Amino acid sequence: MEQITFLNPQFFWLFLLIPFAIAWLFWKRKHQTPTLKISSTKGFKASTSFLVKFKPYLGVLRIVALCSLIIALARPRTVDISNKTKTTKGIDIVMAVDVSGSMLAKDLKPNRMEGLKEVAANFASERPNDRIGLVVYASEAYTKTPVTSDKAVVLEAIKSIKYDQVLQDGTGIGMGLATAVNRLKDSKAKSKVIILLTDGVNNAGFIEPETAADIAKQYGIKVYTIGIGTNGMAEFPYAQAPNGEILFQRMKVEIDEKLMQSIAKKTDGKYFRATSNDKLAEIYNEINKLETTEIEELKFYDYDEKFRGFVLFAGLLLLIEVGLRNTVYRSFI
Template identity: 65%
Template sequence: MFDNIEFANPQFFWLFLLLPLAILWYILTRKKQLASLTISTLKGFNGSRILSKLKPLLFALRLLALSAIITALARPQTEDISTRTKTTKGIDIVMAIDVSSSMLAQDLKPNRLAALKEVAANFIKKRPNDRIGLVAYAGESYTKTPITSDKSIVLGALREITYGQLEDGTAIGMGLATSVNRLKESKAISKVIILLTDGVNNSGFIEPQTAADLAVEYDIKTYTIGLGTNGNALTPIAYKRDGKTFQYGMRQVEIDEQLLQDIADVTGGQYFRATNNDKLEEIYDEINKLEKTEIEEFKYYKYEEKFRPLVFLAGFLLLIEWGLRATLFKSFI
């Protein structure tokens, strides 16, 4: 009955301070309420002596009734809260991921592509109210997943992204243009591209500046990320004799940071540089904070009053007291 109970008028509990005063008054006036008679023997009054000792039970019943009434005045009630959320500002996001051979470099652990996929998956899980799509690019580009609100589809597609699905190279303009094409007809209030690369534009037939102008035309903000340590990195340089596995060697990390900065500036986004796993994770967390979806929450409160059983209990206790006074204890009152 009293699970998860709250009280609407807890100030009435101060009335419990009157109960000790009532007990003290009862103790001080008890003897005055009983008439005394001096006789030679009490043998004929054994039953009456027992009833006399039980008389305080009547006062105890009254105290219990008063306690129930005070608690009822405090209005115990249970509260049931139901919540409904409404997304008031939706965001459509396309993540453009570089899958060139240099993304297998091991300056991030275990390599750049694996580290990116782990961080990107966490980012996707933190955007439950947005639609997200994936674009993969190397020497060319393609849409891995159109924008969708089904995060299981996006996460599954992200896991499937590997090196070797496209001709090698780094076509930044192509990757950006394909992402713009995915978002240009979106009705979302905010449209965002997160473009990541670890190199310089050396492939494709669309210039990055042209793709950036298209993003501006369709009011698409672009966050760019340059991935790679400062200095040299252990990078694939050639195939081994089996033609299947890479031979690694140290190479200078070359990222066209000025190009990525220009793309971000012209589209209203920001450029970030990720030199290790932790920094990459921090960047995605920062983008997550910058692009917040506005959610309106409605709460509905339903109260169920619990004072009625206490009122019935108080009435029942007073009825018992009255009945005992009028019957069993009548000769002592």
Template identity: 65%
Template sequence: MLENYSFAHPQFFWLLVFIPLAIAWYVWKKPKQLASVKMSSLQGFKATSSILPKLKPILFVLRMLAIAAIITAIARPQIKEVSSRIKTNNGIDIVMAIDVSASMLSRDLKPNRLSALKRVAAEFIEGRPSDRIGLVVYAGESFTKTPITTDKNIIQNALKDIKYKHGELEGGTAIGMGLATAVNRLKDSKAKSKVIILLTDGVNNTGFIEPQTASELAVEYGIKTYTIGIGTNGMASTPVALNPDGTILFRNMQVTIDEELLKNIATTTGGKYFRATNSEKLAEIYEEINKLEKTEIEEFRYTNYEEKFRLFVLFAGILLLIEILLRKTLFRSFI
């Protein structure tokens, strides 16, 4: 609470310098305020042990405290509460089309391509709080994992749930199908900017929609596509079959990515092609896309002030009232 406490006119605190001066003046004048009578002997007077003369400075203390409280009130103490409202002027709708074919289990990225992708994609999603994001997965066919939404918890949970499941999708890599499904999720979007991030580690070898046709659909609906080819240059430990116990058999095989196709898709739709040969490069690619696709955000800040000077005025009034009552009662014989 104290960090929100402020004073509208702090310059009035300079008036507090008069309090030490008043104290010095009081100390200097105090001996002269008491009358004295010279007598040859006090034997005929009865001595008293009243403590009231020693307590009389309380009156001065009360008045100084009251003055300090009044000065504080003049400085206008207040509690400042700042609230903000964010308005997205140029929201972006993004669909991430992710290849989940068996080759995405290759171990050239650690621990494998799919796991590395999910980790980096999760960070990308977290960094886009004002955008709507959806997920499409594809192998030999494609389907929507999550429609575009602003609920990042839904997206993150759906992303974590993406895994290779033998028999869930047809074998192969249908890049055209994956791109077409992503276009279908964005075609009716009213966002000023619509983006697809399409990731694959292979070549288009199945599906009934050609990648070029899907690219033309993206252009028709004003959808930009960033394509990412994932996989090292050379050999990679790649799944080739299932062992009798159901585990996956890996062998070193040549990485094959249709880079020309991915470049054409990106060029046709106004996007950009990237090649991720390791986990670090993949993270850099998502960071670059994050910079290329900026969301315009306008922040409105509202400040509410709650005045607190009344408490100090009340406190000063109580102190002055106490001083007056003491002067008129206990200390009236000293006035």
């Protein structure tokens, strides 16, 4: 059965009057029926006519009609609610990801790159109303996915990130940041954000990171920087065996935190250090909370009023009662 709500449920209190109405009808019926005192009724034949038996129930039609009218006054109705969300102030976000060989280090599980991909995919999925783009960089940088609202494209791009030596190895932080800025500089979004992730120091590219940060500031782009890597030593790739297997050795983790802090401060962003998978997830969750999108939710209510049927039913019962009293039972006093 459909869910029915009542606009005026206070009218149900009128049901308390029903017992009094029944008592009144019973009392009135007794006083409307004439009485005749005789010594014996043997000379009278009892009538078994249906009409005679039905007459006492005319009052029942009136009571049922009254109940139906009370329900109609309570305004039963069903409602179909449809929601529509409208992004009033969207955010354009570009994730600039370091894909140099050092991202294969195993201080995050199974390695830095795979740990990042999982967290970045969750981040993108949790922002359905924003546009997201993806830039990858090593010694050079390129746009893997332009800023788009198609989350399936973004998630597929994140999934396909890998160390494939397409880019010359190295860490060009300035190149990655400048490429990300180029994707956002013409954006009309109310907020423009870059999430810049690296695990090393700037040692490649022809654009200085500070210069790229100045350009980001000029375009009103906020940069959140993330240094990924544990404190101390980690299993780093250092060579590739003839069979293609990558060889690892323990090396000291080195991240230019001062540079990352400077970029973030200059653009009104924030610097984070991700030393584990859980810490990296916490960082993305914090950025998710810092960059909130204003959403306007519109609700549309479609009411289907049900009281008309009860009114018609009550009217029909009253019509039957009045008709019978003035036709079939007219001879009865």
